Amino acid sequence: MLVRSYFKINRFHLPRLSCLAFQHSLPRKTNAFSHQSLDTNASMNSEKMSLPRYPTGYDLLLDRRINKGTAFTIEERQLYRIHGLLPPTISTPQLQVERFIENLRNMPDDLSRYISLGALQDRNEKLFYRVAMEYTQEIMPLVYTPTVGLACQKYGLIFSKPKGLFISILDKGHIYDVFCNWPVDDVRAIVVTDGERILGLGDLGCNGMGIPVGKLSLYTALAGVPPEYCLPIALDVGTNNGNILNDKYYLGLRQTRVTGKEYDDFIDEFMQAVVKRFGQQCLIQFEDFANHNAFRLLKKYRDIYCTFNDDIQGTASVAVAGILSAIRITGKNLIDNRFVFYGAGEASIGISNLLVVALEREGLSTEEARKKIFLVDSKGLIVKNRPAGGLSEEKQRYAHEHEPIRNLIDVIQIVKPSFLIGAAGQGPAFTHDILQLMSLINQRPVIFALSNPTSKAECTAREAYEATNGQCVFASGSPFPNVEYNGKTYIPGQGNNSYIFPGVGLAIVTCGIRHIPDELFYLAAKTLSQQVTNDDLQVGLVYPPIEKIRDVSRKIAVVLAEYAYEKNIASLYPKPNHLEKFIQTKQYTVEYQDILPARWSWAN
Numbered sequence: 014m015l016v017r018s019y020f021k022i023n024r025f026h027l028p029r030l031s032c033l034a035f036q037h038s039l040p041r042k043t044n045a046f047s048h049q050s051l052d053t054n055a056s057m058n059s060e061k062m063s064l065p066r067y068p069t070g071y072d073l074l075l076d077r078r079i080n081k082g083t084a085f086t087i088e089e090r091q092l093y094r095i096h097g098l099l100p101p102t103i104s105t106p107q108l109q110v111e112r113f114i115e116n117l118r119n120m121p122d123d124l125s126r127y128i129s130l131g132a133l134q135d136r137n138e139k140l141f142y143r144v145a146m147e148y149t150q151e152i153m154p155l156v157y158t159p160t161v162g163l164a165c166q167k168y169g170l171i172f173s174k175p176k177g178l179f180i181s182i183l184d185k186g187h188i189y190d191v192f193c194n195w196p197v198d199d200v201r202a203i204v205v206t207d208g209e210r211i212l213g214l215g216d217l218g219c220n221g222m223g224i225p226v227g228k229l230s231l232y233t234a235l236a237g238v239p240p241e242y243c244l245p246i247a248l249d250v251g252t253n254n255g256n257i258l259n260d261k262y263y264l265g266l267r268q269t270r271v272t273g274k275e276y277d278d279f280i281d282e283f284m285q286a287v288v289k290r291f292g293q294q295c296l297i298q299f300e301d302f303a304n305h306n307a308f309r310l311l312k313k314y315r316d317i318y319c320t321f322n323d324d325i326q327g328t329a330s331v332a333v334a335g336i337l338s339a340i341r342i343t344g345k346n347l348i349d350n351r352f353v354f355y356g357a358g359e360a361s362i363g364i365s366n367l368l369v370v371a372l373e374r375e376g377l378s379t380e381e382a383r384k385k386i387f388l389v390d391s392k393g394l395i396v397k398n399r400p401a402g403g404l405s406e407e408k409q410r411y412a413h414e415h416e417p418i419r420n421l422i423d424v425i426q427i428v429k430p431s432f433l434i435g436a437a438g439q440g441p442a443f444t445h446d447i448l449q450l451m452s453l454i455n456q457r458p459v460i461f462a463l464s465n466p467t468s469k470a471e472c473t474a475r476e477a478y479e480a481t482n483g484q485c486v487f488a489s490g491s492p493f494p495n496v497e498y499n500g501k502t503y504i505p506g507q508g509n510n511s512y513i514f515p516g517v518g519l520a521i522v523t524c525g526i527r528h529i530p531d532e533l534f535y536l537a538a539k540t541l542s543q544q545v546t547n548d549d550l551q552v553g554l555v556y557p558p559i560e561k562i563r564d565v566s567r568k569i570a571v572v573l574a575e576y577a578y579e580k581n582i583a584s585l586y587p588k589p590n591h592l593e594k595f596i597q598t599k600q601y602t603v604e605y606q607d608i609l610p611a612r613w614s615w616a617n
């Protein structure tokens with residue numbers, strides 16, 4: 014059948030088609046990324062049949078948004094002049110996925126796989142997301158933590174094609190003009206980093222670009238945010254990392270970081286330029302800024318722009334969701350727990366702040382809630398009488414009236430926590446002794462090792478299960494494989510903000526939420542935790558399985574959108590009658606776009 018139609022078209026229709034294409038002056042080139050204005054049906058409304066304005070010939074194969082590779086049909090190959098540029102067999106999308114996965118598995122290491130996935134994203138976006146959605150569990154660690162950490166460290170070596178914008182301090186005064194070089198006008202979600210604290214790896218300068226790219230890939234793969242709405246940005250204000258400055262392949266500015274007023278003015282201009290270019294409702298997600306800027310900038314911008322800080326608020330939300338699920342396993346009421354945090358940076362403070370909200374909902378006063386939380390930083394337990402240098406405003410809230418305690422193990426001895434949460438980005442810190450102590454204090458201790466990438470995790474899943482004799486409830490920021498221990502299989506959950514930010518992004522881009530109050534992250538946490546079934550809890554999972562993530566993200570988005578309409582901070586009007594259905598219709602699908610004119614038939 015296929016072969017017959019192939020010959021039929023070849024023999025009888027090719028000359029006529031070519032001629033038709035010329036007659037209606039099919040444009041040879043359109044903007045490589047933007048097809049949203051090129052509506053097939055709209056073009057079909059004209060009396061005379063005209064062809065949709067897609068690139069033709071080789072250019073079509075270079076257009077990642079509509080390229081289908083070997084899945085282009087005979088008709089498409091003929092009509093768009095790509096016949097002969099591809100081998101004769103027409104693949105199904107499923108076969109394309111299988112071919113890609115087989116190649117991927119044959120590659121020597123994860124960095125090669127990262128590069129290969131990035132190249133697929135540049136070449137055939139639909140196929141990239143089909144692979145990412147069908148093989149989420151396998152692909153996520155390659156496009157995201159932990160491999161993205163390695164990719165950032167090697168970014169100068171592996172950079173090939175632009176996936177976002179690089180805006181440097183040298184662009185100061187002209188940031189809007191740089192934005193104008195981005196080929197899409199309707200951008201609704203930006204993830205931006207200044208590269209100063211990439212995961213737990215420290216200052217990587219503009220090599221940090223891998224993070225916004227990875228995060229936005231998950232916006233689409235995990236929540237179905239259309240990729241054309243997404244823009245990754247690296248702000249380059251220099252780097253204080255000597256190794257990078259001396260790396261001959263480094264692609265960023267070779268200068269130390271600009272700070273103070275010059276930095277602040279630069280970020281101000283950046284924020285204003287986003288609004289000028291893309292509008293007030295464009296989401297700006299801050300990612301992997303250093304502590305000292307992260308809190309400050311969040312406070313400064315949160316009420317003026319549509320913005321949030323993922324490391325503070327997204328991580329807080331996913332961790333609180335994990336806490337709410339974990340107490341369903343341990344059987345303790347939330348207010349009967351004590352929480353020790355190892356690390357007192359963005360993640361720990363963010364989680365603590367949201368946890369206080371959750372404890373308040375259970376009837377505690379703010380003061381009582383804060384007393385349940387114990388932060389340990391590089392100097393030990395955070396206590397009120399810290400000598401010279403003092404404590405930042407954020408840490409101050411959690412300072413206890415206590416003698417200084419230097420070591421984590423001593424803190425645990427004295428505080429007797431039920432939760433031990435690591436988010437210091439310092440690598441192994443939950444020793445066998447510490448983990449064992451947790452299981453002496455608690456029947457079911459809860460251990461979260463949230464630091465990323467894997468090399469920075471406070472302990473491995475195996476270490477946690479073994480030291481606690483399989484009794485602990487465990488989650489980690491980067492994925493760990495299942496653990497077989499004493500004849501039982503333990504499934505470690507991934508307490509990563511990727512359970513939260515894609516759903517938050519989906520709500521914002523579909524309903525035009527103008528501001529992002531903290532309440533949204535509490536609602537997201539509750540909704541996420543509600544998606545955890547008793548079966549999940551039974552195997553120790555405090556998050557839903559990753560296979561359900563698209564539905565989970567949509568559920569989060571619906572709850573957030575409801576809240577936004579209630580509080581009058583959604584700008585899409587009128588409110589859709591059925592929010593869930595509405596949001597679902599806006600979720601990206603991996604079906605190839607039909608690029609044949611709607612009324613075209615080969616019988617013509």
Ligand SMILES: O=C([O-])CC(=O)C(=O)O
Binds near residue numbers: 158212301
């Ligand atoms: O990227 C991740 O995996 C989570 C995160 O935001 C971080 O560790 O900074």
Ligand SMILES: [Mg+2]
Binds near residue numbers: 300
């Ligand atoms: Mg981050």
